Structure formats: C-alpha cells, structure tokens
Amino acid sequence: SQQGEEDPQALSIQEGENATMNCSYKTSINNLQWYRQNSGRGLVHLILIRSNEREKHSGRLRVTLDTSKKSSSLLITASRAADTASYFCATVPYTAGTASKLTFGTGTRLQVTL
Amino acid sequence: GAVVSQHPSRVICKSGTSVKIECRSLDFQATTMFWYRQFPKQSLMLMATSNEGSKATYEQGVEKDKFLINHASLTLSTLTVTSAHPEDSSFYICSAGPLAEQYFGPGTRLTVT
Numbered sequence: 001s002q003q004g005e006e007d008p009q010a011l012s013i014q015e016g017e018n019a020t021m022n023c024s025y026k027t028s029i030n031n032l033q034w035y036r037q038n039s040g041r042g043l044v045h046l047i048l049i050r051s052n053e054r055e056k057h058s059g060r061l062r063v064t065l066d067t068s069k070k071s072s073s074l075l076i077t078a079s080r081a082a083d084t085a086s087y088f089c090a091t092v093p094y095t096a097g098t099a100s101k102l103t104f105g106t107g108t109r110l111q112v113t114l
Numbered sequence: 115g116a117v118v119s120q121h122p123s124r125v126i127c128k129s130g131t132s133v134k135i136e137c138r139s140l141d142f143q144a145t146t147m148f149w150y151r152q153f154p155k156q157s158l159m160l161m162a163t164s165n166e167g168s169k170a171t172y173e174q175g176v177e178k179d180k181f182l183i184n185h186a187s188l189t190l191s192t193l194t195v196t197s198a199h200p201e202d203s204s205f206y207i208c209s210a211g212p213l214a215e216q217y218f219g220p221g222t223r224l225t226v227t
Contacts, residue, residue, distance in 0.1 A: 043218040
C-alpha cells in the first residue's frame with residue numbers, strides 16, 4: 001500500500017532558485033530513498049538516507065530525515081531547467097527480509113522555467 | 115551504476131489477449147525483482163515481488179492468476195498480463211538491485227484496446 005505523502009504535489013520555480021520537497025511516512029523504516037522520474041520514463045535513484053542518519057548531501061541535493069516526525073525533505077539548490085521531473089520518496093520498512101521492498105510517496109512534480 | 119532493461123517499451127494489444135513483459139538485470143544477478151504499476155500522474159504501486167526459483171509474492175488486491183510472474187533465472191523476470199482489459203492499460207516498471215539501492219527499468223507502456 002502507498003504510505004508516503006509528499007508535498008507540494010506540484011512546484012514551479014525559476015532556474016537558479018531552490019526547490020524543497022517534503023515526504024511523510026507512517027511506519028518505522030530501515031532507510032528512505034529519493035528517486036527522480038522524467039515523464040514516461042523509468043526512475044533514477046538520487047540518494048539513500050538510513051534511519052540513523054539525519055542529513056546527507058550529493059552534489060546539489062540535500063536530504064534530511066527526521067524519524068521522530070517520520071518525515072524527510074529533499075532540497076535541490078540552484079535548480080536548472082533539466083531538473084524538471086517528478087520526484088518520489090520511497091521507504092524501505094524496518095522488517096527483516098524486506099530490505100529492498102519500496103513503498104513510494106505520492107510524488108512532487110517539479111517544473112523549472114528559464 | 116547497475117542496469118536494468120525492459121522489453122518491450124511499448125505494446126498495444128486487443129482486449130482478451132495476453133502480453134508478456136521482460137525485465138533483465140544486465141550486469142548483476144538478481145534473486146529478487148519487483149514489479150510496479152503506475153497510472154498517469156500517479157505514484158508507483160508495488161504489484162509483486164519476483165523470487166528466482168520460487169513463487170512470486172503478490173501485494174494485496176493484485177490477482178496472481180491475471181498477472182503471472184516467472185523468475186526463471188538470476189537475470190530475467192517476466193510479467194504476463196493475461197486476458198488483458200482496457201483497465202490494465204498502464205505503465206509497468208520493474209526494479210532490481212544488488213544491494214539496498216534499487217535500479218529501475220525504463221518501463222513498458224501497455225495499452226489495451
């Protein structure tokens with residue numbers, strides 16, 4: 001079942017601005033991952049943050065995780081038109097034997113204009 | 115990174131026919147693969163977990179007799195949509211990964227007329 005909710009559902013910004021997307025989930029997790037999907041295409045893995053981590057960086061991406069609030073955020077700094085895509089958070093439950101079973105959030109559609 | 119392929123990328127079939135979709139891990143072995151379905155402008159919903167050499171595990175509400183999964187080798191899983199109906203039209207995506215990180219195939223767009 002789909003357990004994550006993301007907000008906003010859609011976000012439109014200008015190139016150079018920062019984009020922040022939030023994800024909330026319901027159950028205990030092993031890790032949380034962020035993915036990007038261009039329209040009609042497969043998903044690209046962006047970053048994975050484990051339940052014992054609070055913040056992680058990768059290039060222009062910054063992810064935070066607050067397990068007490070069951071929430072995560074993805075920040076894309078200095079956005080580019082090529083960042084236009086849908087972004088999904090996905091959680092892996094804290095249950096043995098389901099290490100890679102992902103439950104996806106509802107997604108945020110990001111539009112970056114010139 | 116690891117590569118997962120899917121074939122075909124697009125398929126159109128008539129109502130009542132069956133369609134097979136292949137998912138391959140190209141540079142690693144995958145004892146487990148996952149099949150997802152995505153409707154337009156919606157998120158991915160896990161359909162089933164494909165296990166090499168054993169039966170697939172289906173999520174609640176997914177008909178195992180309609181969506182047949184075969185994972186006959188460590189690099190190939192197939193999803194067969196049997197007796198397809200227009201409401202089965204969707205984007206089907208598989209994933210696999212050597213570790214916790216999952217790599218997704220490019221997806222298969224199924225249209226049932």
